[in-house]
Amino acid sequence: MFALLLGYIDPGSGSMLLQALLGGSAAIAVAAKLYWRRILTVLRIRKPQQSEQPKH
Protein backbone atom coordinates (compact mmCIF):
# COMPACT_ATOMS: atom_id res chain seq x y z
CA MET A 1 0.00 0.00 0.00
CA PHE A 2 2.66 2.48 1.00
CA ALA A 3 5.00 1.49 -1.81
CA LEU A 4 2.31 2.51 -4.26
CA LEU A 5 1.95 5.89 -2.68
CA LEU A 6 5.61 6.81 -2.64
CA GLY A 7 5.54 9.41 -5.38
CA TYR A 8 8.19 10.63 -7.77
CA ILE A 9 9.50 13.30 -5.43
CA ASP A 10 11.50 12.83 -2.25
CA PRO A 11 9.20 14.06 0.48
CA GLY A 12 12.12 14.27 2.97
CA SER A 13 12.03 12.15 6.12
CA GLY A 14 12.52 15.17 8.38
CA SER A 15 9.83 17.13 6.55
CA MET A 16 7.34 14.29 7.06
CA LEU A 17 8.05 13.96 10.77
CA LEU A 18 7.72 17.71 11.13
CA GLN A 19 4.15 17.54 9.87
CA ALA A 20 3.29 15.43 12.89
CA LEU A 21 4.72 18.11 15.18
CA LEU A 22 3.14 21.18 13.54
CA GLY A 23 -0.40 19.85 13.11
CA GLY A 24 -1.70 21.64 16.22
CA SER A 25 -4.18 19.92 18.48
CA ALA A 26 -4.90 17.22 15.89
CA ALA A 27 -1.27 16.16 16.07
CA ILE A 28 -0.56 16.22 19.81
CA ALA A 29 -1.30 12.54 20.39
CA VAL A 30 0.69 11.48 17.33
CA ALA A 31 3.69 13.60 18.29
CA ALA A 32 3.58 12.19 21.81
CA LYS A 33 3.50 8.62 20.49
CA LEU A 34 6.32 9.22 18.05
CA TYR A 35 8.54 10.71 20.69
CA TRP A 36 7.53 8.24 23.40
CA ARG A 37 8.94 5.48 21.16
CA ARG A 38 12.13 7.41 20.83
CA ILE A 39 12.41 7.99 24.57
CA LEU A 40 11.95 4.27 25.17
CA THR A 41 14.60 3.56 22.57
CA VAL A 42 17.03 5.98 24.15
CA LEU A 43 16.42 4.37 27.58
CA ARG A 44 17.00 0.96 25.93
CA ILE A 45 13.59 -0.23 27.10
CA ARG A 46 12.71 -0.75 23.45
CA LYS A 47 14.98 -2.08 20.72
CA PRO A 48 15.89 0.47 18.07
CA GLN A 49 14.38 -0.20 14.66
CA GLN A 50 16.81 -1.66 12.19
CA SER A 51 16.25 1.27 9.92
CA GLU A 52 17.69 3.65 12.46
CA GLN A 53 21.11 2.08 12.07
CA PRO A 54 22.51 3.45 8.85
CA LYS A 55 24.01 0.82 6.57
CA HIS A 56 26.88 1.59 4.26
Next chain:
Amino acid sequence: MTADPGSFRDPDSQLHVDDQGRVLRALTPRAVERWDAVEPSAALRELVETGRIVRSTRLGAGALPGAAEVLEHERIPAITYPYEWSFSMLRDAALLELDVLRRLLDDGLILSDGTLYNVAFRGPRPVFIDVGSLRPADSGEPWAGYRQFCMQALFPLMLQAFRGVSPRPWLRGAIEGITPAEVRALLRGRDLLRRGVPGHVVLHARLERREARRRPGEVRKELAKAGFSAEIVKANADRLRRLVARLRWSPPASPWDGYHEAGVYDDAAHERKQAFVSEVAATRRWTMAWDVGCHDGRYSRIVAPHAGSVIAFDTDEPTVDRLYRELRDEDVENVLPLVHDLADPSPGLGWGLRERRPLADRARPDLVLMLAVIHHLAIGRSIPLPALLDWLRDLGATAVVEFPHPEDPMAASLIGRKDPGTHDAYTLEAFEAEVARRFTVERRELLPGGTRTLYLVTPT
Protein backbone atom coordinates in the same frame (compact mmCIF):
# COMPACT_ATOMS: atom_id res chain seq x y z
CA MET B 1 3.75 16.49 -31.73
CA THR B 2 6.37 17.39 -29.16
CA ALA B 3 6.79 16.13 -25.63
CA ASP B 4 7.05 19.06 -23.22
CA PRO B 5 10.72 19.08 -22.15
CA GLY B 6 9.69 20.30 -18.69
CA SER B 7 7.35 17.38 -18.01
CA PHE B 8 9.38 14.28 -17.26
CA ARG B 9 9.47 14.09 -13.49
CA ASP B 10 6.22 12.20 -13.18
CA PRO B 11 6.63 9.17 -15.46
CA ASP B 12 2.91 8.37 -15.17
CA SER B 13 1.68 11.63 -16.60
CA GLN B 14 3.51 13.40 -19.43
CA LEU B 15 2.57 16.53 -21.33
CA HIS B 16 2.68 16.91 -25.10
CA VAL B 17 1.80 19.82 -27.35
CA ASP B 18 0.45 18.81 -30.76
CA ASP B 19 0.70 20.63 -34.09
CA GLN B 20 -2.47 22.62 -33.47
CA GLY B 21 -1.14 23.75 -30.10
CA ARG B 22 -3.43 21.45 -28.13
CA VAL B 23 -2.09 20.55 -24.68
CA LEU B 24 -2.36 16.79 -24.18
CA ARG B 25 -1.45 14.62 -21.22
CA ALA B 26 -0.55 10.97 -21.75
CA LEU B 27 -1.48 8.77 -18.79
CA THR B 28 -0.12 5.33 -17.86
CA PRO B 29 -2.58 2.68 -16.56
CA ARG B 30 -1.56 3.65 -13.01
CA ALA B 31 -2.36 7.30 -13.69
CA VAL B 32 -5.70 6.35 -15.26
CA GLU B 33 -6.61 4.54 -12.06
CA ARG B 34 -5.85 7.73 -10.13
CA TRP B 35 -7.79 9.89 -12.57
CA ASP B 36 -10.79 7.55 -12.34
CA ALA B 37 -10.89 8.34 -8.63
CA VAL B 38 -10.29 12.09 -9.03
CA GLU B 39 -12.50 12.93 -12.01
CA PRO B 40 -15.95 12.30 -10.46
CA SER B 41 -15.12 14.19 -7.23
CA ALA B 42 -17.09 17.25 -6.19
CA ALA B 43 -13.75 18.87 -5.31
CA LEU B 44 -12.47 18.74 -8.87
CA ARG B 45 -15.77 19.97 -10.29
CA GLU B 46 -15.83 22.89 -7.89
CA LEU B 47 -12.16 23.82 -8.42
CA VAL B 48 -12.58 23.75 -12.22
CA GLU B 49 -15.82 25.71 -12.16
CA THR B 50 -14.27 28.45 -10.04
CA GLY B 51 -11.30 28.68 -12.43
CA ARG B 52 -8.76 27.37 -9.94
CA ILE B 53 -7.82 24.21 -11.87
CA VAL B 54 -7.58 23.98 -15.68
CA ARG B 55 -10.42 22.14 -17.39
CA SER B 56 -9.53 18.69 -18.75
CA THR B 57 -11.35 16.46 -21.22
CA ARG B 58 -10.78 12.74 -21.86
CA LEU B 59 -9.84 11.98 -25.46
CA GLY B 60 -9.38 8.19 -25.15
CA ALA B 61 -6.32 5.97 -25.44
CA GLY B 62 -5.95 6.36 -29.20
CA ALA B 63 -5.16 10.08 -29.07
CA LEU B 64 -1.46 9.50 -28.35
CA PRO B 65 0.57 6.40 -29.16
CA GLY B 66 1.31 4.23 -26.12
CA ALA B 67 -0.99 6.12 -23.73
CA ALA B 68 -3.61 4.31 -21.65
CA GLU B 69 -5.68 7.51 -21.66
CA VAL B 70 -5.17 11.04 -22.94
CA LEU B 71 -6.45 14.24 -21.34
CA GLU B 72 -6.71 17.49 -23.22
CA HIS B 73 -6.19 20.57 -21.07
CA GLU B 74 -7.58 24.02 -21.55
CA ARG B 75 -4.75 26.12 -22.98
CA ILE B 76 -3.13 28.84 -20.86
CA PRO B 77 -1.78 31.73 -23.01
CA ALA B 78 1.62 31.82 -21.28
CA ILE B 79 3.30 29.51 -18.80
CA THR B 80 5.36 31.70 -16.48
CA TYR B 81 7.69 30.85 -13.62
CA PRO B 82 7.94 31.79 -9.94
CA TYR B 83 11.12 33.79 -10.59
CA GLU B 84 9.12 36.02 -12.94
CA TRP B 85 6.39 36.76 -10.41
CA SER B 86 6.31 39.67 -7.98
CA PHE B 87 5.82 39.10 -4.24
CA SER B 88 2.01 39.32 -4.34
CA MET B 89 1.88 36.96 -7.32
CA LEU B 90 4.10 34.44 -5.56
CA ARG B 91 1.91 34.68 -2.49
CA ASP B 92 -1.34 34.32 -4.44
CA ALA B 93 0.08 31.30 -6.28
CA ALA B 94 1.08 29.74 -2.95
CA LEU B 95 -2.39 30.41 -1.50
CA LEU B 96 -4.03 28.87 -4.56
CA GLU B 97 -1.96 25.73 -4.17
CA LEU B 98 -2.96 25.45 -0.51
CA ASP B 99 -6.63 26.09 -1.34
CA VAL B 100 -6.56 23.35 -3.96
CA LEU B 101 -4.87 20.97 -1.52
CA ARG B 102 -7.35 21.79 1.23
CA ARG B 103 -10.41 21.28 -0.95
CA LEU B 104 -9.04 17.98 -2.27
CA LEU B 105 -8.40 16.72 1.27
CA ASP B 106 -12.07 17.15 2.09
CA ASP B 107 -12.89 14.62 -0.62
CA GLY B 108 -10.17 12.13 0.34
CA LEU B 109 -7.78 13.37 -2.36
CA ILE B 110 -4.34 14.96 -2.17
CA LEU B 111 -1.60 16.61 -4.28
CA SER B 112 1.39 14.37 -4.89
CA ASP B 113 3.81 17.30 -4.84
CA GLY B 114 3.99 20.93 -3.77
CA THR B 115 5.86 22.70 -6.52
CA LEU B 116 4.86 26.22 -7.58
CA TYR B 117 5.65 25.25 -11.18
CA ASN B 118 2.21 23.60 -11.00
CA VAL B 119 0.68 27.06 -11.05
CA ALA B 120 0.41 29.42 -14.03
CA PHE B 121 -1.19 32.83 -14.36
CA ARG B 122 -4.10 33.49 -16.69
CA GLY B 123 -4.00 37.30 -16.78
CA PRO B 124 -3.70 38.34 -13.15
CA ARG B 125 -5.26 35.08 -11.82
CA PRO B 126 -3.33 32.02 -10.73
CA VAL B 127 -4.57 28.66 -11.97
CA PHE B 128 -3.42 25.16 -11.05
CA ILE B 129 -2.25 23.35 -14.19
CA ASP B 130 -0.71 20.03 -13.13
CA VAL B 131 -3.80 17.89 -13.07
CA GLY B 132 -1.53 14.83 -13.04
CA SER B 133 -0.58 15.52 -9.45
CA LEU B 134 -4.13 15.01 -8.11
CA ARG B 135 -4.58 11.58 -6.53
CA PRO B 136 -6.47 9.70 -3.84
CA ALA B 137 -4.97 10.12 -0.36
CA ASP B 138 -4.21 7.28 1.98
CA SER B 139 -5.04 7.73 5.64
CA GLY B 140 -1.85 8.04 7.63
CA GLU B 141 -0.11 9.70 4.72
CA PRO B 142 1.55 13.09 5.29
CA TRP B 143 1.66 15.58 2.39
CA ALA B 144 4.67 14.55 0.30
CA GLY B 145 4.75 18.03 -1.25
CA TYR B 146 5.25 19.88 2.04
CA ARG B 147 9.04 20.16 1.73
CA GLN B 148 8.80 21.32 -1.87
CA PHE B 149 6.13 23.87 -0.95
CA CYS B 150 8.42 25.26 1.76
CA MET B 151 11.40 25.44 -0.61
CA GLN B 152 9.60 27.09 -3.51
CA ALA B 153 6.89 29.13 -1.82
CA LEU B 154 7.09 29.60 1.95
CA PHE B 155 10.86 30.21 2.30
CA PRO B 156 11.14 32.60 -0.68
CA LEU B 157 8.16 34.58 0.68
CA MET B 158 9.65 34.65 4.18
CA LEU B 159 12.99 35.84 2.83
CA GLN B 160 11.32 38.73 1.06
CA ALA B 161 8.85 39.57 3.84
CA PHE B 162 11.34 39.37 6.74
CA ARG B 163 14.67 40.37 5.17
CA GLY B 164 13.51 42.44 2.18
CA VAL B 165 15.66 40.23 -0.08
CA SER B 166 14.20 39.26 -3.44
CA PRO B 167 14.14 35.46 -3.81
CA ARG B 168 13.95 35.76 -7.62
CA PRO B 169 17.66 35.39 -8.42
CA TRP B 170 17.76 32.39 -6.10
CA LEU B 171 14.69 30.70 -7.58
CA ARG B 172 16.17 31.28 -11.01
CA GLY B 173 19.46 29.79 -9.94
CA ALA B 174 18.11 26.76 -8.08
CA ILE B 175 15.29 24.89 -9.71
CA GLU B 176 14.30 23.16 -6.45
CA GLY B 177 14.21 26.38 -4.42
CA ILE B 178 15.71 27.30 -1.03
CA THR B 179 16.48 24.45 1.39
CA PRO B 180 15.50 24.52 5.08
CA ALA B 181 19.20 24.70 6.05
CA GLU B 182 19.80 27.64 3.73
CA VAL B 183 16.87 29.73 4.93
CA ARG B 184 17.77 28.85 8.52
CA ALA B 185 21.24 30.29 7.95
CA LEU B 186 19.80 33.47 6.43
CA LEU B 187 17.22 34.34 9.10
CA ARG B 188 18.60 36.10 12.15
CA GLY B 189 17.67 37.66 15.48
CA ARG B 190 13.99 38.41 15.88
CA ASP B 191 13.18 36.72 12.55
CA LEU B 192 13.70 33.44 14.36
CA LEU B 193 10.80 34.26 16.67
CA ARG B 194 8.40 35.31 13.94
CA ARG B 195 5.28 33.27 13.31
CA GLY B 196 6.04 30.06 11.46
CA VAL B 197 9.82 30.35 11.68
CA PRO B 198 10.54 28.17 14.76
CA GLY B 199 8.61 25.24 13.24
CA HIS B 200 8.81 25.48 9.46
CA VAL B 201 12.40 26.74 9.41
CA VAL B 202 14.39 26.02 12.59
CA LEU B 203 12.93 22.65 13.52
CA HIS B 204 12.67 21.71 9.85
CA ALA B 205 16.38 22.29 9.26
CA ARG B 206 17.26 20.35 12.41
CA LEU B 207 15.00 17.38 11.67
CA GLU B 208 16.19 17.26 8.10
CA ARG B 209 19.80 17.01 9.22
CA ARG B 210 19.00 14.39 11.82
CA GLU B 211 16.73 12.22 9.70
CA ALA B 212 18.71 12.52 6.47
CA ARG B 213 19.62 8.85 6.35
CA ARG B 214 16.17 7.42 6.98
CA ARG B 215 14.06 6.25 4.09
CA PRO B 216 10.79 8.16 3.64
CA GLY B 217 8.91 4.83 3.44
CA GLU B 218 10.00 3.92 6.98
CA VAL B 219 9.03 7.30 8.34
CA ARG B 220 5.67 6.97 6.66
CA LYS B 221 5.10 3.61 8.36
CA GLU B 222 6.17 5.01 11.69
CA LEU B 223 3.79 7.95 11.30
CA ALA B 224 0.89 5.71 10.31
CA LYS B 225 1.56 3.49 13.32
CA ALA B 226 1.52 6.52 15.63
CA GLY B 227 -1.91 7.46 14.29
CA PHE B 228 -1.06 10.16 11.75
CA SER B 229 -4.34 11.05 10.05
CA ALA B 230 -5.87 13.11 7.29
CA GLU B 231 -7.06 15.51 10.01
CA ILE B 232 -3.44 16.46 10.69
CA VAL B 233 -2.79 17.13 6.99
CA LYS B 234 -5.89 19.34 6.92
CA ALA B 235 -4.83 21.19 10.07
CA ASN B 236 -1.36 21.74 8.58
CA ALA B 237 -2.79 23.06 5.32
CA ASP B 238 -5.05 25.49 7.24
CA ARG B 239 -2.18 26.72 9.40
CA LEU B 240 0.13 27.11 6.43
CA ARG B 241 -2.55 29.09 4.63
CA ARG B 242 -3.00 31.48 7.54
CA LEU B 243 0.76 31.89 7.78
CA VAL B 244 1.25 32.64 4.07
CA ALA B 245 -1.74 35.02 3.96
CA ARG B 246 -0.16 37.13 6.74
CA LEU B 247 3.19 37.61 5.01
CA ARG B 248 3.67 41.19 3.79
CA TRP B 249 6.40 42.87 1.83
CA SER B 250 7.12 46.57 2.22
CA PRO B 251 9.03 47.46 -0.92
CA PRO B 252 11.68 50.17 -0.74
CA ALA B 253 10.74 53.44 -2.44
CA SER B 254 11.11 52.90 -6.16
CA PRO B 255 12.93 55.40 -8.36
CA TRP B 256 10.07 54.88 -10.84
CA ASP B 257 7.31 56.04 -8.49
CA GLY B 258 5.46 58.83 -10.21
CA TYR B 259 7.64 58.48 -13.31
CA HIS B 260 4.84 59.36 -15.68
CA GLU B 261 3.88 62.35 -13.61
CA ALA B 262 7.42 63.60 -13.24
CA GLY B 263 7.02 66.14 -16.01
CA VAL B 264 9.19 64.36 -18.57
CA TYR B 265 6.29 64.60 -20.96
CA ASP B 266 3.75 67.25 -21.44
CA ASP B 267 0.13 66.23 -21.75
CA ALA B 268 0.09 66.70 -25.49
CA ALA B 269 2.90 64.15 -25.94
CA HIS B 270 1.05 61.68 -23.69
CA GLU B 271 -2.12 62.09 -25.64
CA ARG B 272 -0.41 61.56 -29.01
CA LYS B 273 1.39 58.49 -27.73
CA GLN B 274 -1.80 56.98 -26.37
CA ALA B 275 -3.67 57.74 -29.59
CA PHE B 276 -0.88 56.16 -31.66
CA VAL B 277 -0.91 52.94 -29.59
CA SER B 278 -4.67 52.82 -29.54
CA GLU B 279 -4.92 53.22 -33.35
CA VAL B 280 -2.34 50.49 -33.95
CA ALA B 281 -4.02 48.16 -31.43
CA ALA B 282 -7.39 48.57 -33.15
CA THR B 283 -6.13 47.62 -36.63
CA ARG B 284 -6.57 43.91 -36.00
CA ARG B 285 -7.01 41.22 -33.37
CA TRP B 286 -3.65 40.34 -31.73
CA THR B 287 -2.93 36.95 -30.19
CA MET B 288 -0.24 37.98 -27.76
CA ALA B 289 1.12 41.45 -27.07
CA TRP B 290 4.21 42.31 -25.05
CA ASP B 291 4.49 45.64 -23.28
CA VAL B 292 8.23 45.94 -22.60
CA GLY B 293 8.95 48.31 -19.72
CA CYS B 294 5.25 48.48 -18.92
CA HIS B 295 5.54 50.81 -15.90
CA ASP B 296 1.97 51.52 -14.70
CA GLY B 297 0.46 49.39 -17.48
CA ARG B 298 -1.42 52.21 -19.21
CA TYR B 299 -0.47 50.99 -22.70
CA SER B 300 -1.17 47.36 -21.79
CA ARG B 301 -4.66 48.44 -20.83
CA ILE B 302 -5.09 50.21 -24.17
CA VAL B 303 -4.07 47.08 -26.09
CA ALA B 304 -5.92 44.57 -23.87
CA PRO B 305 -9.37 44.85 -25.55
CA HIS B 306 -7.76 44.04 -28.92
CA ALA B 307 -5.56 41.13 -27.82
CA GLY B 308 -6.03 37.57 -26.64
CA SER B 309 -3.49 38.31 -23.93
CA VAL B 310 -0.94 40.92 -22.95
CA ILE B 311 2.27 40.35 -21.00
CA ALA B 312 3.30 43.54 -19.25
CA PHE B 313 6.83 43.35 -17.99
CA ASP B 314 9.18 45.59 -16.16
CA THR B 315 12.44 45.18 -14.28
CA ASP B 316 11.20 47.06 -11.23
CA GLU B 317 9.46 44.68 -8.84
CA PRO B 318 7.53 47.25 -6.75
CA THR B 319 6.06 48.64 -9.99
CA VAL B 320 5.03 45.19 -11.21
CA ASP B 321 3.62 44.26 -7.82
CA ARG B 322 1.45 47.38 -7.74
CA LEU B 323 0.25 46.78 -11.31
CA TYR B 324 -0.61 43.18 -10.44
CA ARG B 325 -2.68 44.21 -7.42
CA GLU B 326 -4.52 46.86 -9.46
CA LEU B 327 -5.30 44.48 -12.32
CA ARG B 328 -6.41 41.75 -9.93
CA ASP B 329 -8.79 44.14 -8.18
CA GLU B 330 -10.00 45.74 -11.44
CA ASP B 331 -11.07 42.43 -12.94
CA VAL B 332 -8.85 42.86 -16.01
CA GLU B 333 -8.71 39.31 -17.31
CA ASN B 334 -6.01 39.23 -19.96
CA VAL B 335 -3.06 41.33 -18.78
CA LEU B 336 -0.29 39.39 -17.04
CA PRO B 337 2.35 41.49 -15.26
CA LEU B 338 5.84 39.99 -14.89
CA VAL B 339 9.19 40.95 -13.41
CA HIS B 340 11.49 40.49 -16.39
CA ASP B 341 14.63 42.20 -17.58
CA LEU B 342 15.45 42.05 -21.28
CA ALA B 343 19.11 42.63 -20.50
CA ASP B 344 19.10 39.71 -18.02
CA PRO B 345 16.21 37.55 -19.24
CA SER B 346 14.82 34.21 -18.03
CA PRO B 347 17.25 31.59 -19.34
CA GLY B 348 16.84 27.93 -20.24
CA LEU B 349 17.21 25.98 -16.98
CA GLY B 350 17.15 22.49 -15.55
CA TRP B 351 17.88 19.26 -17.40
CA GLY B 352 19.33 19.93 -20.85
CA LEU B 353 18.54 23.62 -20.25
CA ARG B 354 15.03 22.88 -21.52
CA GLU B 355 13.07 22.10 -18.40
CA ARG B 356 12.44 25.83 -17.94
CA ARG B 357 12.55 27.90 -21.09
CA PRO B 358 13.16 31.50 -22.14
CA LEU B 359 10.05 33.69 -22.20
CA ALA B 360 9.90 34.00 -26.02
CA ASP B 361 9.71 30.19 -26.31
CA ARG B 362 6.64 30.15 -24.07
CA ALA B 363 4.77 33.21 -25.24
CA ARG B 364 5.73 34.46 -28.69
CA PRO B 365 4.18 37.88 -29.34
CA ASP B 366 2.66 39.22 -32.54
CA LEU B 367 2.68 42.79 -31.20
CA VAL B 368 5.49 44.35 -29.14
CA LEU B 369 5.35 47.76 -27.48
CA MET B 370 8.72 49.32 -26.66
CA LEU B 371 7.73 52.66 -25.25
CA ALA B 372 10.19 54.79 -23.28
CA VAL B 373 12.49 51.81 -22.93
CA ILE B 374 15.03 51.81 -25.82
CA HIS B 375 17.26 54.42 -24.16
CA HIS B 376 17.36 52.43 -20.92
CA LEU B 377 18.61 49.38 -22.80
CA ALA B 378 20.85 51.12 -25.34
CA ILE B 379 22.42 53.66 -22.99
CA GLY B 380 21.71 52.45 -19.44
CA ARG B 381 22.59 48.81 -20.17
CA SER B 382 24.94 49.50 -23.10
CA ILE B 383 23.16 47.13 -25.51
CA PRO B 384 24.23 48.28 -29.02
CA LEU B 385 21.30 49.46 -31.17
CA PRO B 386 21.92 46.82 -33.90
CA ALA B 387 21.85 44.02 -31.27
CA LEU B 388 18.67 45.42 -29.76
CA LEU B 389 16.96 45.60 -33.16
CA ASP B 390 18.21 42.08 -34.07
CA TRP B 391 16.48 40.81 -30.96
CA LEU B 392 13.27 42.63 -31.87
CA ARG B 393 13.46 41.39 -35.47
CA ASP B 394 13.90 37.77 -34.29
CA LEU B 395 10.58 37.97 -32.44
CA GLY B 396 8.95 38.43 -35.86
CA ALA B 397 6.24 40.71 -34.47
CA THR B 398 4.77 44.06 -35.41
CA ALA B 399 6.27 46.65 -33.07
CA VAL B 400 5.58 50.12 -31.78
CA VAL B 401 8.92 51.63 -30.83
CA GLU B 402 9.60 54.97 -29.22
CA PHE B 403 13.06 56.44 -29.82
CA PRO B 404 14.13 59.23 -27.48
CA HIS B 405 16.66 61.35 -29.36
CA PRO B 406 20.06 61.91 -27.69
CA GLU B 407 18.96 65.43 -26.72
CA ASP B 408 15.79 64.17 -24.97
CA PRO B 409 16.12 65.08 -21.26
CA MET B 410 15.87 61.42 -20.09
CA ALA B 411 18.25 60.12 -22.75
CA ALA B 412 20.67 62.99 -22.12
CA SER B 413 20.69 62.29 -18.41
CA LEU B 414 21.53 58.61 -19.04
CA ILE B 415 24.27 59.57 -21.52
CA GLY B 416 25.65 62.05 -18.98
CA ARG B 417 26.36 59.23 -16.52
CA LYS B 418 28.90 57.64 -18.83
CA ASP B 419 32.27 58.81 -20.12
CA PRO B 420 31.89 61.38 -22.89
CA GLY B 421 31.78 59.67 -26.27
CA THR B 422 30.60 56.28 -24.95
CA HIS B 423 27.26 56.59 -26.69
CA ASP B 424 28.18 58.61 -29.75
CA ALA B 425 26.59 55.85 -31.87
CA TYR B 426 23.21 56.57 -30.27
CA THR B 427 21.74 58.94 -32.87
CA LEU B 428 18.41 59.25 -34.62
CA GLU B 429 20.10 58.68 -38.00
CA ALA B 430 21.84 55.48 -36.83
CA PHE B 431 18.61 54.20 -35.29
CA GLU B 432 16.60 54.82 -38.45
CA ALA B 433 19.27 53.21 -40.66
CA GLU B 434 19.35 50.09 -38.45
CA VAL B 435 15.54 49.92 -38.40
CA ALA B 436 15.41 50.16 -42.20
CA ARG B 437 17.71 47.11 -42.51
CA ARG B 438 15.26 44.92 -40.63
CA PHE B 439 11.81 46.44 -40.78
CA THR B 440 9.37 48.33 -42.93
CA VAL B 441 8.39 51.58 -41.23
CA GLU B 442 4.60 51.73 -41.57
CA ARG B 443 4.17 54.93 -39.65
CA ARG B 444 6.41 57.54 -38.04
CA GLU B 445 5.42 60.40 -35.76
CA LEU B 446 7.48 63.03 -33.96
CA LEU B 447 5.92 63.57 -30.53
CA PRO B 448 5.12 67.10 -29.28
CA GLY B 449 8.23 68.40 -27.54
CA GLY B 450 10.31 67.34 -30.52
CA THR B 451 12.71 64.94 -28.78
CA ARG B 452 10.99 61.59 -29.21
CA THR B 453 9.81 59.74 -32.31
CA LEU B 454 7.31 56.90 -32.48
CA TYR B 455 7.52 54.20 -35.14
CA LEU B 456 5.19 51.44 -36.22
CA VAL B 457 7.35 48.78 -37.84
CA THR B 458 6.75 45.35 -39.36
CA PRO B 459 9.52 42.80 -40.01
CA THR B 460 10.72 42.67 -43.62
